Amino acid sequence: MDTIALEVTNSNQYLLYATLFMMPILLHAFSRCKANNSLHLPPGPRAWPIIGNILDLDGEKTHTCLANLAEIYGPLISLRLGSKLIVVASSPATAREILKTHDQALSGRLTLRISNVIPGVKSSMIVLSAECNQRWRFLRSTARTELFSCRALESHSKLRAEKVQNMLDFLGLKGGAVVAIVDVLYATIVNILTNTMISKDIINLKDNVGELRKFSRSLVELAVPSMADIFPLVGALDFQAKRKARDYKEKNEALWADTVSERRGKQDCGTSGADFLDVLIRHSFDDCEIFNLFNELFVTSDSVSTTLGWAMSELTKNQDAMLKLRDEITNAIGGTGLLSESQLAKLPYLQACIKETLRLHPPSPFLVPHCAVQSCKVTDYDIPKNSLGVVNAYAIGRDQKTWEDPLSFKPERFLGKNLDLKGTHYELLPFGAGMDPETLDMSDEFRVPMGRTNKAGWGIVARDWKGKLVATWACPSFTCSAPILEKALAIRTAMVKAALEGWGRIIIESDCKAVIDRILKDMDDVVLSTVLQDIKLLKHNFEKCCFSFVRREFNSISHKSAKFALNLGSVVDWKACFPVWLLDSAQADVEEQLLQDV
Structure with missing residues (x-):
């Protein structure tokens, strides 16, 4: 009898422990449900306690599941995955709301647990960065300047032509044999990219690229939230993250370590090249940071080759388009039998085929x-x-309200239409959108005065905090119905120029006191609404951004620059080498303003 009593006591004790363990989870879930009931959330399927809407999604085809849910609940839906509320936009209008209208409120980044396990991820990766800070x-800016700027692309044009010719020669030798064309494309793209980064190939067209592509796709999986991200309470039991981190480190050392070590040795000896790796070493990046950034760029090779594979597949199925x-x-x-890069922009149907492929895939x-x-x-x-705001580009590209016959491959739909891939048209968002000019971190403070002549022209002049001239731009381009709009556009242009510098x-x-007042007081204005919104978004690209009204007599240099551009009839862009009259005028402006301040 005593034994039975003892067993019952132990059972109650285990039940008590279990209750105490589950109580925080249940209270947390209850408090969230109570808070959400008071909010007007976007519609969506009913969420289960604790697990949320995980059962409503297919892990491999989540984008199609969410597209189907959007047809039921509307273009903006909400779901709960564990502790996270997810808001999904599936139409151009709702995507614009997330990416532009509310860009400031939705400017945060999702911090994944894997970023705490792999060294240097937060400080050396663009997509997985914890915040959009100066380091980000x-x-x-460095990647754009060294790899994707017009100057960089032009300098690597011969390299790309050489690699493409090598690919064509390789295919010509196959003589009708079965070829895994996507693998060949992948190897070519990888070598083009690695030659710009480290000045050498890392794979041969004859090699089996399977392992390299597998590693590339495993890098993509690092950016996918794990169970520990959805259920933070089980983070301590996430042994898979540690295994991924170990595999990641081994692959990094095999792929990049020897090259980076060799290049550091050359720089120590006083010899260095001018590729992307040299730039990173000169900026004191450590090995882990270089590996992380290289990998982030490296994964794009698989995306490009897969997209080209889709394009070839669609053209094969649609012989009329072919x-x-x-x-x-x-x-x-x-x-000539050869197609140069300079001719690509003059092939509208080719451009339309690319856009149609990116729309569908x-x-x-x-x-x-x-x-x-x-x-x-x-x-x-x-x-x-x-909350997390997610844009389903797959659903937008197949939206029946936006596209006629959306499931068909019809490049003709883009002919004669000014739909680009830069994120300005929210019907087509394969690469995202939003206003985000590239910026670098600078320790000095710059003044950017602006002025406008009575004619259609504007001038922007940049001086450092001592009044020394740094740069000036002038252009005879703005012709607006309202003069105040021209002045607001000049301010926006100055901010873009400063960010790009x-x-x-x-x-x-x-x-222009009227525009400065509207910016400082966050005033609504029908004429300036779009420009003021752009200015508000651009402010986030700077560590500090202030607006100040100055009298016209202290801003004459801007007006003189604008007038000079009007007389010249073209854009004026000076940096470092300034005309004498411009230097004298800039110094006079500074001295007169200092006297007035005294």
Whole structure:
């Protein structure tokens, strides 16, 4: 009897422990449900306790599941995955709300647990960066300048032509044999990219690229939330993250370590090249940071080759489109038999085929998630703080309300239409959108005064904090119905120029008090609404951004620059080498303003 009593006591004790263990989880879930009931959230399927809507999704085809849910609940839906509230946009209008209208409130980044396990991820990766800080801007600007700027692309044009010719020669030797064309494309793209980064090939066209592609896709999986991200309470039991980190380190050492070590040795000896790796070493990047950034760029090779594979597959199935494209290319190359990069922009049907492929098969069905740093309203729905905003590019590309016959491959739909791939048209978002000029971190503070002549022209002049001239731009381009709009556009242009130059702290000086007042007081204005919204978004590209009204007599240099551009009839862009009259005028402006301040 005593034994039975003892067993019952132990059972109650275990039940008590279990209850105490589950109580925080249940209370947390209950408090969230109570809070959400008071909010007007976007519609969506009913969420189960604790697990949320995980059972409503297919892990391998999540984008199609969410597209189907959007047809039921609407273009903006909400789901709960564990502890996270996810808001999914599946139409151009809702995507614009997330990516542009509420870009400031939804400017946060999702921090994955894997970023705490792999060294240097937060400080050396663009997509997995914890926040859009100065370091993040530096990484983006460096990659853009050294790899993707017009100057960089032009300098590597011969390299690309050589690699493409090597691919064609390799295919010519196959003589009718079965070829895994996507693998050949992948190897070619990888070698083009690695030659710009480290000045050498890392794979041969004859090699089996399976292992390399497998590693590339495993890198993509690092950016996918794990169970520990969805259920933070089980993070301590996430042994898979440690295994992934170990595999990641081994692959890095095999792929990049020898090259980086060898290059560091050359720089120590006083000899260095001018590729991307040299730039990173000169900026004191450690090995882990270089590996991480290289891998982030490296994964794009698989996306590009897969997209090209989709394009070839769609053209093979649609012979009419294939014949039209073949005729266009034949007419362009004439008797030379070669197609140069400079001719690509003159092939509208080829451009249309690329856009149509990206519409149906975006490289990533979901754009980079945006985390709400503050609560906001999107199309009259409440978006709580710390929610995730996700844009389903796959669903937008197949939206029946946007596209006629959306499931068919019809490049003709893009002919005669000004739909680009830069993120300005929200019907087509294969690469994302939003206003985000590239910036570098600078320690000096710059003043950017602006002025406008009575004619259609504007001038922007940049001086450092001592008054020394740094740069000036002038252009006879703006012709607006309202003069105040021209002045607002000049301010916006000045901010874009300053961001592209990489200045961290700026003071915008303008002699238009009406525009400065509207910016400082966050006033609504029908005429300026779009421009003021752009200015508000651009402010986030700077460590410090102030706006100041100056009298016209202290801003004469801007007006003189604009007048000079009007007389010249073209854009004026001076840096470092300035005309004497401009230097004298800049110094006079500074001295007169200093006297007035005294």
